[in-house]
Amino acid sequence: MRSITIGESTFSCQPDETVLETLLRGNVQVPNGCRQGLCQACLMRSLDTPPPVSAQNGLKDTLQKQNYFLSCVCHPEQDMTVALPNQQGASVEAGVIKKRLLTPDIVQLVLAYQSPFNFFAGQFVNLKRPDGLTRSYSIANIPRHENILEFHIRRLPNGQFSSWVYDELEVGAQLTISEAQGSCHYLPGRAEQPLMLVGTGSGLAPLYGIIADALAQDHSGPIHLFHGSRDLNGLYFVDEMRELAAKFDNFHYTPCISGEGIESNHVQGRAHDIALSSTETLSGWRVFLCGHPEMVNQTKKMAFMKGASMADIYADAFHVMQEHK
Amino acid sequence: MSESQETTSQTLYEKLGGEAAVNAAVDIFYRKVLADYRINRFFDNSDMEKQIAKQKAFLTMAFGGPNNYSGTDMRTAHARLVKMGLNASHFDAVMEHLGATLTELNVPQELIAQAAAIAESTRNDVLGK
Numbered sequence: 369m370r371s372i373t374i375g376e377s378t379f380s381c382q383p384d385e386t387v388l389e390t391l392l393r394g395n396v397q398v399p400n401g402c403r404q405g406l407c408q409a410c411l412m413r414s415l416d417t418p419p420p421v422s423a424q425n426g427l428k429d430t431l432q433k434q435n436y437f438l439s440c441v442c443h444p445e446q447d448m449t450v451a452l453p454n455q456q457g458a459s460v461e462a463g464v465i466k467k468r469l470l471t472p473d474i475v476q477l478v479l480a481y482q483s484p485f486n487f488f489a490g491q492f493v494n495l496k497r498p499d500g501l502t503r504s505y506s507i508a509n510i511p512r513h514e515n516i517l518e519f520h521i522r523r524l525p526n527g528q529f530s531s532w533v534y535d536e537l538e539v540g541a542q543l544t545i546s547e548a549q550g551s552c553h554y555l556p557g558r559a560e561q562p563l564m565l566v567g568t569g570s571g572l573a574p575l576y577g578i579i580a581d582a583l584a585q586d587h588s589g590p591i592h593l594f595h596g597s598r599d600l601n602g603l604y605f606v607d608e609m610r611e612l613a614a615k616f617d618n619f620h621y622t623p624c625i626s627g628e629g630i631e632s633n634h635v636q637g638r639a640h641d642i643a644l645s646s647t648e649t650l651s652g653w654r655v656f657l658c659g660h661p662e663m664v665n666q667t668k669k670m671a672f673m674k675g676a677s678m679a680d681i682y683a684d685a686f687h688v689m690q691e692h693k
Numbered sequence: 694m695s696e697s698q699e700t701t702s703q704t705l706y707e708k709l710g711g712e713a714a715v716n717a718a719v720d721i722f723y724r725k726v727l728a729d730y731r732i733n734r735f736f737d738n739s740d741m742e743k744q745i746a747k748q749k750a751f752l753t754m755a756f757g758g759p760n761n762y763s764g765t766d767m768r769t770a771h772a773r774l775v776k777m778g779l780n781a782s783h784f785d786a787v788m789e790h791l792g793a794t795l796t797e798l799n800v801p802q803e804l805i806a807q808a809a810a811i812a813e814s815t816r817n818d819v820l821g822k
Contacts, residue, residue, distance in 0.1 A: 402750060402760075402762075404750075404759060404760060406746055406749055406750040406753065406760075407743075407746050407747065407750060408742075408743070408746050425712065426716075426746070426749065428742075665741075668741055669727070669741065672720070672723075672724065672727075672741065673724060673727060673728065677720050678719075678720055678723070678741060678742070678745045
């Protein structure tokens, strides 16, 4: 008999029982719906062993890679330690090693960690300051041996956390970081697939990581980045991106300014409009969208209507940022 | 989708190509639905992943695949839409897109008719009649 551990509790999975049935029998609250592996309401994550492949059918490839599974169709093949998607795993401590302004509105923050920490470029973590105030930010770099995490933090009017990062946080200070979350990241395979990435403001952070990841993993298909902002203060890393485009033939960069009457040599218009009108079809493309929730949701639909398969659209809407940051 | 294997013991779901067929059909089907001004307001949901999962469940059922939906589930799930004005003309439009999707995927007419019949059998429950 297999045992299922969740939090502090362990339950025995009866023969023929699914993980969902075992947990519900143990009075663990697990959201669920169709109970046939379709509606994905009962999504969970295995923290120790890879779940049975049959319990991952229909899930986004990035979620499969992170050992997510559908508990209603999961007959465990071994003992499992599981968690609900919103359940936090272990957190680690990290110290500030660098802080600099990228634009008057956006600060680059680099943290170093000592404990083992796994992530994919493009995922996000919750940053917690000593008094407990917590906000989510996307990771802008790819995992490397130097054990650092880079963030691009936009100062929001009345943003408690972002203002604090801006005004008070100093090199040497310690923050707590949650485990990395989110399914908007690059996976190798299909290296010749064209990629389209659209981001607004600090939505460039996860995209920057995803692009670095794709290039490091020898993605050979064209990679098109459209970075948009209303004004010049939201547009950053312009030189870095141009250098990258000069270095890699398959990387193409289009900075876009949507505000009226701003003099610049960037393309005039909203990044997602320009991105979508740049190609006849998105059939066969992989699409990454990060930033303003309205832009992300609208573009997701438009990219789908333009031929991108829903399985090939990866999105990270900065909801929390909108409401709380 | 395979049309070559002509074994009588195969279920409709197997003949259509099972889960792979559902996966091939779902994007095409949902794109047609979203593009149809007659019905897209019933499918307008900011969470497209959830919508796609629902469309997959629908297609799996119509393809004669494994599903646990009862008539009551169908009624409960669509009650909100009936309040919004969901009626027979909208159901017809969805049937139209189901047929067109399968035609686009070169499914033989005879199998399309079988899938349509299964979908049709949910009409009263979906419309809350």
